[in-house]
Amino acid sequence: MIRHAPHSRASLAERDAKDPLGAFRDEFILPQGVIYLDGNSLGAMPKAAMARSQELVTQEWGQDLITSWNRHGWFDLPTRLGDKLARLIGAQEGEVLVTDSTGINLYKLLSMALDLRPGRKVILMEGSNFPTDNYMAQGLARQLGRGYEVRFAERDDMAAQITPEVAVVALTQVHYKTGVMFDMEALTQMAHKAGALICWDLCHSAGALPVDLGAANADFAVGCSYKFLNGGPGAPAFLYVAKCHQGKAMQPLSGWWSHAAPFAFERDYRPADDIHQILSGTQPILSLAVMECGLDMMLRADMNAIRQKSMALGDIFIGLMEALCQQYGFTLASSKNANERGSQVSFTHAQGYAIMQALIDLGVIGDFRAPDILRFGLTPLYTRYVDMWDAVQAIKTVMDQNLWQDPRYARRAQVT
Amino acid sequence: MIRHAPHSRASLAERDAKDPLGAFRDEFILPQGVIYLDGNSLGAMPKAAMARSQELVTQEWGQDLITSWNRHGWFDLPTRLGDKLARLIGAQEGEVLVTDSTGINLYKLLSMALDLRPGRKVILMEGSNFPTDNYMAQGLARQLGRGYEVRFAERDDMAAQITPEVAVVALTQVHYKTGVMFDMEALTQMAHKAGALICWDLCHSAGALPVDLGAANADFAVGCSYKFLNGGPGAPAFLYVAKCHQGKAMQPLSGWWSHAAPFAFERDYRPADDIHQILSGTQPILSLAVMECGLDMMLRADMNAIRQKSMALGDIFIGLMEALCQQYGFTLASSKNANERGSQVSFTHAQGYAIMQALIDLGVIGDFRAPDILRFGLTPLYTRYVDMWDAVQAIKTVMDQNLWQDPRYARRAQVT
Numbered sequence: 001m002i003r004h005a006p007h008s009r010a011s012l013a014e015r016d017a018k019d020p021l022g023a024f025r026d027e028f029i030l031p032q033g034v035i036y037l038d039g040n041s042l043g044a045m046p047k048a049a050m051a052r053s054q055e056l057v058t059q060e061w062g063q064d065l066i067t068s069w070n071r072h073g074w075f076d077l078p079t080r081l082g083d084k085l086a087r088l089i090g091a092q093e094g095e096v097l098v099t100d101s102t103g104i105n106l107y108k109l110l111s112m113a114l115d116l117r118p119g120r121k122v123i124l125m126e127g128s129n130f131p132t133d134n135y136m137a138q139g140l141a142r143q144l145g146r147g148y149e150v151r152f153a154e155r156d157d158m159a160a161q162i163t164p165e166v167a168v169v170a171l172t173q174v175h176y177k178t179g180v181m182f183d184m185e186a187l188t189q190m191a192h193k194a195g196a197l198i199c200w201d202l203c204h205s206a207g208a209l210p211v212d213l214g215a216a217n218a219d220f221a222v223g224c225s226y227k228f229l230n231g232g233p234g235a236p237a238f239l240y241v242a243k244c245h246q247g248k249a250m251q252p253l254s255g256w257w258s259h260a261a262p263f264a265f266e267r268d269y270r271p272a273d274d275i276h277q278i279l280s281g282t283q284p285i286l287s288l289a290v291m292e293c294g295l296d297m298m299l300r301a302d303m304n305a306i307r308q309k310s311m312a313l314g315d316i317f318i319g320l321m322e323a324l325c326q327q328y329g330f331t332l333a334s335s336k337n338a339n340e341r342g343s344q345v346s347f348t349h350a351q352g353y354a355i356m357q358a359l360i361d362l363g364v365i366g367d368f369r370a371p372d373i374l375r376f377g378l379t380p381l382y383t384r385y386v387d388m389w390d391a392v393q394a395i396k397t398v399m400d401q402n403l404w405q406d407p408r409y410a411r412r413a414q415v416t
Numbered sequence: 417m418i419r420h421a422p423h424s425r426a427s428l429a430e431r432d433a434k435d436p437l438g439a440f441r442d443e444f445i446l447p448q449g450v451i452y453l454d455g456n457s458l459g460a461m462p463k464a465a466m467a468r469s470q471e472l473v474t475q476e477w478g479q480d481l482i483t484s485w486n487r488h489g490w491f492d493l494p495t496r497l498g499d500k501l502a503r504l505i506g507a508q509e510g511e512v513l514v515t516d517s518t519g520i521n522l523y524k525l526l527s528m529a530l531d532l533r534p535g536r537k538v539i540l541m542e543g544s545n546f547p548t549d550n551y552m553a554q555g556l557a558r559q560l561g562r563g564y565e566v567r568f569a570e571r572d573d574m575a576a577q578i579t580p581e582v583a584v585v586a587l588t589q590v591h592y593k594t595g596v597m598f599d600m601e602a603l604t605q606m607a608h609k610a611g612a613l614i615c616w617d618l619c620h621s622a623g624a625l626p627v628d629l630g631a632a633n634a635d636f637a638v639g640c641s642y643k644f645l646n647g648g649p650g651a652p653a654f655l656y657v658a659k660c661h662q663g664k665a666m667q668p669l670s671g672w673w674s675h676a677a678p679f680a681f682e683r684d685y686r687p688a689d690d691i692h693q694i695l696s697g698t699q700p701i702l703s704l705a706v707m708e709c710g711l712d713m714m715l716r717a718d719m720n721a722i723r724q725k726s727m728a729l730g731d732i733f734i735g736l737m738e739a740l741c742q743q744y745g746f747t748l749a750s751s752k753n754a755n756e757r758g759s760q761v762s763f764t765h766a767q768g769y770a771i772m773q774a775l776i777d778l779g780v781i782g783d784f785r786a787p788d789i790l791r792f793g794l795t796p797l798y799t800r801y802v803d804m805w806d807a808v809q810a811i812k813t814v815m816d817q818n819l820w821q822d823p824r825y826a827r828r829a830q831v832t
Contacts, residue, residue: 041482061649062447065460101696131672132671135675251555283650365482367482370680
């Protein structure tokens with residue numbers, strides 16, 4: 001049975017024409033003939049990144065060489081970009097750094113959290129979280145020994161598991177597979193009530209929806225910049241340490257950038273007493289500096305408009321899938337309630353891997369997450385309403401014509 | 417007293433004309449009117465890096481987006497570049513990674529070394545080493561507690577300090593200030609004889625002189641790629657783990673790239689049993705991929721020719737300084753014996769900071785290291801013999817004309 005579609009392509013095109021965020025699409029490079037629904041994995045390229053990378057290489061590295069560390073502010077990039085990013089996640093100046101990778105930043109912050117809660121030995125996490133966070137926490141617990149452990153709970157049981165042994169709760173706000181969201185304020189309150197600290201992973205939140213770490217009274221946060229912040233492939237990640245925790249605990253990856261006087265070349269380590277203490281060593285400047293292009297664009301956009309459009313895109317996508325693809329065995333893995341959903345829509349399907357490969361060959365790029373999840377990222381700065389229509393039509397074509405049965409598509413995923 | 421100069425500019429120009437490495441200079445961008453003697457801090461830009469960075473941004477990120485992780489081999493960059501770099505440092509395929517930063521790599525390897533020597537609690541290091549290594553080791557010891565400690569010794573006393581409590585000796589082969597070199601083979605033997613492991617920091621060695629980790633039977637090594645390897649500002653660092661130690665000890669920064677099956681998204685950590693285990697998370701692709709340009713060029717050069725020219729450049733520089741600048745109070749801080757010197761020449765001078773600033777304004781770029789060191793890096797792929805003449809003439813001008821007394825130069829260093 002094919003139900004009547006709840007939208008027409010024309011009505012969606014009309015909506016695009018009136019979209020207050022519509023002009024941002026022109027600030028991105030997007031390949032011809034592609035509907036890119038994977039900005040939740042690697043965000044598209046801001047046009048500004050081309051000029052910026054050329055300037056960085058040709059002028060700053062090529063001509064100004066070592067003097068660029070001061071002249072072009074390379075040394076201050078982690079704090080300067082951190083202060084910009086702070087505005088997107090409800091943090092204050094001096095609470096955010098752009099540096100290193102999400103996992104390494106998590107390691108630093110969890111270590112600090114354990115120091116701040118002596119006697120408590122448990123890091124509480126979601127078992128089905130994107131594994132790298134869990135693996136890093138397990139690495140830390142193993143490193144510390146002495147009874148430290150990572151305890152896994154699932155979403156429905158999380159609140160009950162915040163017991164007096166828990167030193168820190170480390171949760172990803174938006175689930176990487178399903179897009180389902182934790183209530184940041186509620187969980188933070190629960191953690192604090194139990195005497196624990198909390199660390200939020202904002203990988204699928206920053207730039208995707210309004211985040212207010214300050215209002216939630218969050219202790220720590222980490223996240224990446226290459227998804228919704230369009231920072232470029234593997235661009236350095238960010239971290240947040242609430243002012244009240246700065247200078248109170250050491251982090252173990254204490255390289256020279258975290259020293260109270262990095263250029264004094266003292267023999268012994270002496271920590272900075274502010275956010276600089278969470279730095280480690282020299283940063284990959286090309287990747288770090290280019291990351292600013294996506295960030296600057298995001299700061300010009302209205303985050304509430306982004307959220308409204310993101311929810312609308314998801315509702316339309318789900319509605320069209322129900323109307324046009326109901327008979328093909330897709331099961332919605334995201335919440336139907338937009339308020340409980342990040343900026344993605346996911347479906348499960350037993351043939352998910354092959355279907356996604358066939359879809360990519362039709363020019364609709366989403367991604368697959370084992371064992372059976374098809375993910376479609378919604379990035380309001382460059383995703384159009386008509387893209388929802390065209391993407392669902394392509395899915396319908398893949399299923400109607402059994403394109404997914406092509407033997408080429410019968411292999412395992414290898415894409416991040 | 418001004419002695420007769422041991423060279424003339426003309427004789428040095430003749431030597432440049434016959435230099436078998438001379439053609440490499442054309443493969444670099446070098447600013448007009450500058451003699452760049454700071455390649456031991458930030459290497460000059462290979463021309464190839466311009467095209468590569470443009471291709472990376474415009475095509476790989478801009479057009480091919482998420483598919484580039486496989487299509488353009490982003491995911492394999494750490495191992496693929498590591499295998500190339502291995503050829504420069506006497507390592508085998510599968511023993512080297514290009515990833516993260518020097519300090520973070522050191523943290524991983526020292527942690528493994530301590531695991532491999534249970535019961536021994538001491539990390540032995542050189543007190544006057546570039547501080548970030550020492551600070552990272554102190555961070556690790558603090559993190560572990562239980563009596564772990566970093567013990568500092570100075571160079572002359574190092575061998576005597578390799579006692580039975582020492583788990584791992586961590587030394588930088590070429591000293592960052594003076595350029596003086598440790599005997600890698602001898603120290604490695606001493607460490608092993610005492611039952612300890614050794615980790616070599618090759619920041620000032622890789623690409624500067626022949627290194628043979630295999631012949632020295634070294635256990636571990638780290639190093640950066642933005643100095644003599646011309647990898648770009650803050651380009652990811654490298655690490656080496658001898659095959660015999662792989663799969664025997666865990667490293668704590670165990671992100672998903674180090675998992676035995678990273679794309680299976682298993683809940684619990686399960687280490688890869690090869691060099692992949694030393695990876696952590698997603699890498700900064702722009703910085704990492706551009707790093708290959710300098711590496712490829714270095715692989716085409718004859719490392720013995722590089723070493724011969726480097727030693728000759730140093731001898732000429734020292735000879736000219738003695739002849740032309742003896743009366744100005746410079747003291748040679750490097751060894752006069754080229755065999756004991758890395759690819760730099762350093763002098764101490766009480767007014768070192770101001771002198772270096774004045775010199776930079778004359779177009780001769782070296783750097784200053786507190787409290788009184790002037791460093792001049794010699795990079796045979798783009799440093800000419802005549803540059804030694806012109807640099808010493810500029811130093812003489814700064815001193816003859818008291819240019820260093822300009823009040824502009826009376827401030828503290830801030831350059832890495």
